[in-house]
Every structure is written in C-alpha cells, then in structure tokens.
Amino acid sequence: MTEQLNADYTTEYPLECDHCHYPIPDEPEENGEGRYCSTACLEAAEDGSTMAEPSAYKRVVTGVEPLDSLIPNGVPADSLLLLSGDEGTRRTELGVELAWRALERGEPAVVVSFADPPTTALERFYQNGWNVLPALENDRLRIVDCFTHRLDDRDEFIDQRNEWAEFVGEAAEDAIVEVRDPSDRREVTHGIQRALEDLEMTETGLVTIDSLDELESLLQREGVHDFLRGLRARVCKARFVPIVASAAATGEDDFSAAEYVFDGIIDLRLTDRLAPDARLKQLAVRKLVGAQFLPQWVTYEYEPARGLFAFGPNTDAQQHYEFGNGTMQSNQHR
Structure with a gap:
C-alpha cells in the first residue's frame, strides 16, 4: 500500500532537476550530489553552472x-x-x-x-x-x-x-x-x-x-x-x-x-452606451502564447495614482460615476 502511494505521489509530483528545475520525465542522471533530467544538466552543474528557478x-x-x-x-x-x-x-x-x-x-x-x-x-x-x-x-x-x-x-x-x-x-x-x-x-x-x-x-x-x-x-x-x-x-x-x-x-x-x-x-475598446452619458472601457486578451488567460472582456476605468482598475462582474457601472454639467468623474475610493 505504501509503495503504491509513493508511486502515485511520484507520478503526480515528479522529481525536479537540480540544475534547470524542470520536471524529470525519465530516470534521473545522478552524480551523488544531485539528480538531473539530462547529461547536459549534470555536466553543467559539475562545471559550476547554477540556474535560477524558472518562475523567478x-x-x-x-x-x-x-x-x-x-x-x-x-x-x-x-x-x-x-x-x-x-x-x-x-x-x-x-x-x-x-x-x-x-x-x-x-x-x-x-x-x-x-x-x-x-x-x-x-x-x-x-x-x-x-x-x-x-x-x-x-x-x-x-x-x-x-x-x-x-x-x-x-x-x-x-x-x-x-x-x-x-x-x-x-x-x-x-x-x-x-x-x-x-x-x-x-x-x-x-x-x-x-x-x-x-x-x-x-x-x-x-x-x-x-x-x-x-x-x-x-x-x-x-x-x-x-x-x-x-x-x-x-x-x-x-x-x-x-x-x-x-x-x-x-x-x-x-x-x-x-x-x-x-x-x-x-484589445482595448469603447463599448456602446451602457450607462447614461458614458461609454465604458473594456479590455480582453485576444492571444497570449505560452500562458493561460480568461477569454472575456473586463470593464475598467482609470484614476491618477491608482492607474487602471477593473469593475466587478456584478457592479452597477453607474455607481462609479457622477454625472452633472456634462462631466463624468469616478467615485471609486472617495
């Protein structure tokens, strides 16, 4: 039973190469000081090369x-x-x-x-x-x-x-x-x-x-x-x-x-009028190679110091603005 749990754990959480820090898909290359995904990584480590974690x-x-x-x-x-x-x-x-x-x-x-x-x-x-x-x-x-x-x-x-x-x-x-x-x-x-x-x-x-x-x-x-x-x-x-x-x-x-x-x-766009006297702004990711992204439009606005900020999906856009004398002003965080 214990052996099966260990096997399942290794399958789900594979060993990580001590040089490139990527998963080791096959049997590791070992030299007594570390485990490596390939001879290239083992030799690089022995030459004193160190690689940062890819996520860094x-x-x-x-x-x-x-x-x-x-x-x-x-x-x-x-x-x-x-x-x-x-x-x-x-x-x-x-x-x-x-x-x-x-x-x-x-x-x-x-x-x-x-x-x-x-x-x-x-x-x-x-x-x-x-x-x-x-x-x-x-x-x-x-x-x-x-x-x-x-x-x-x-x-x-x-x-x-x-x-x-x-x-x-x-x-x-x-x-x-x-x-x-x-x-x-x-x-x-x-x-x-x-x-x-x-x-x-x-x-x-x-x-x-x-x-x-x-x-x-x-x-x-x-x-x-x-x-x-x-x-x-x-x-x-x-x-x-x-x-x-x-x-x-x-x-x-x-x-x-x-x-x-x-x-x-x-993509950044101005919507049709969704609130009185205001064309709301939206952005979306059309493509992004090598990364996951949500395929949806996000409504946003801008404030000095804060920069661009997103409206929540259930937020009434009118709550973010005051209207009067032909002007529009954000109420967020007043």
Whole structure:
C-alpha cells in the first residue's frame, strides 16, 4: 500500500532537476550530489553552472489590475505584446503604468518614445502622481529618444522649455539615449540595446514602445514588422525581457491584423452606451502564447495614482460615476 502511494505521489509530483528545475520525465542522471533530467544538466552543474528557478524570471505579474485578473499566472517574460485600442481607451496610460509597475517592483524599465520628447514621456508618469526621479538617479530607467532629432528647430525647442521641463530634462540627461535617425531601424535597435546594456537588463524589467503608429510614419508597414521581429529575437527571446508596444485600432489595416508578429495582443475598446452619458472601457486578451488567460472582456476605468482598475462582474457601472454639467468623474475610493 505504501509503495503504491509513493508511486502515485511520484507520478503526480515528479522529481525536479537540480540544475534547470524542470520536471524529470525519465530516470534521473545522478552524480551523488544531485539528480538531473539530462547529461547536459549534470555536466553543467559539475562545471559550476547554477540556474535560477524558472518562475523567478519567466513570468511577469504586471501589477495592472484588469490585466492580472485575466492572466492569473503572469505574462511570459519572452513576449512581444501589442496594446491595440480605440482612441479614448487610455492605451497610453496603460503603457506608462506597465513601466511604472516594473519600477515599483524594483526592476528597470526602458521607454522608447517616438511620439513625444523625453520630458513629455516622463511627464506621463508625473500626471499619474508617480515620481520617477529616484529611478532616474538610481539608474533604473532609460528613455530612448526617437523624437527630438526629428525637429527642425531642436535647439530652439530645448531653449523654450519652461522651468519644470528644463529641470526634468536636466535630471534625466544621463538617462536619455538619443537616436539621431529614427527612420533607420538598425539605429533604433542599437539605441534600445544600449539602454538594456546600461541597465544590465536580462531576465528582469520591461520595455515599452509608444507608438507603432508614429513609427509607421517613418517606416513602411513591412519595415515596422521587420523591426519588431528583430527586436523580439534580440530582447524578448534572448534576454527574457518583455516588450509592450501600443498602436491604434483602425479596422482591418491595424497592426493586430499581423498577429504572427506578436506573442500576445491586448484589445482595448469603447463599448456602446451602457450607462447614461458614458461609454465604458473594456479590455480582453485576444492571444497570449505560452500562458493561460480568461477569454472575456473586463470593464475598467482609470484614476491618477491608482492607474487602471477593473469593475466587478456584478457592479452597477453607474455607481462609479457622477454625472452633472456634462462631466463624468469616478467615485471609486472617495
């Protein structure tokens, strides 16, 4: 009886390799100091190699409530994700929050900005009440500037900044990686790689790209796809660092139509009117390779400091809003 219980336990809970930490499907390789799934792992261990537990870096719990409610076991860290959404769905805020949550976890983040200058990219954090000055000083944040050198009057633009923008720009000076020709995808890739190396980003952190629509104004659509495929190989697959890129949903010609480029696609939409004077926002996971996710839409809203938050499935949406004088304001946590 005891032998049968032990056999059942071993079947249900297989031995774990002492090197790669994955289950041992067959008879283990042993050397008196450990049990291994293969000769490769045994020899690596004997050479002094140690591997971290896969769960330590291969899954990312984003810290964004609506996303985590749909992806309970985390996003695979080798993923290239697309945020595809209508205008007004807080797509930009979601990208900013994903970077902030990485910083909150003590991890580094790289923000690739095609749409805005570095001071504006940083101001997105401050608009949410998220102070990134410590992250800049502690060498945990880089802004890859793919915007400023496209300006004809770059020096004049810098000279005309107000006092706050000038202060932020000076504080972030060492954290800005300039890309002089963002229409050269090799130069952009090199800038991102330099930022990753500066922050020693392997098996940690997050990269965000804002936005693919702006990048498409510099490259043809196929050029954007080639750029993303190369970046996915060099960053996501080689370093286990996820990349999150945002783009507007524009019908059949949007970026999500090329699903093969992305490991995961998050759809954001505005619903039909479900509450007086309000079009509610919803998000769903269309695809996510290598992870379980709930196949449903989650209704969400946004608040500064809190970020995106999900409505409960049985919540009356009107409870979250006040209506008056043509304005809408969240009542959550007042």
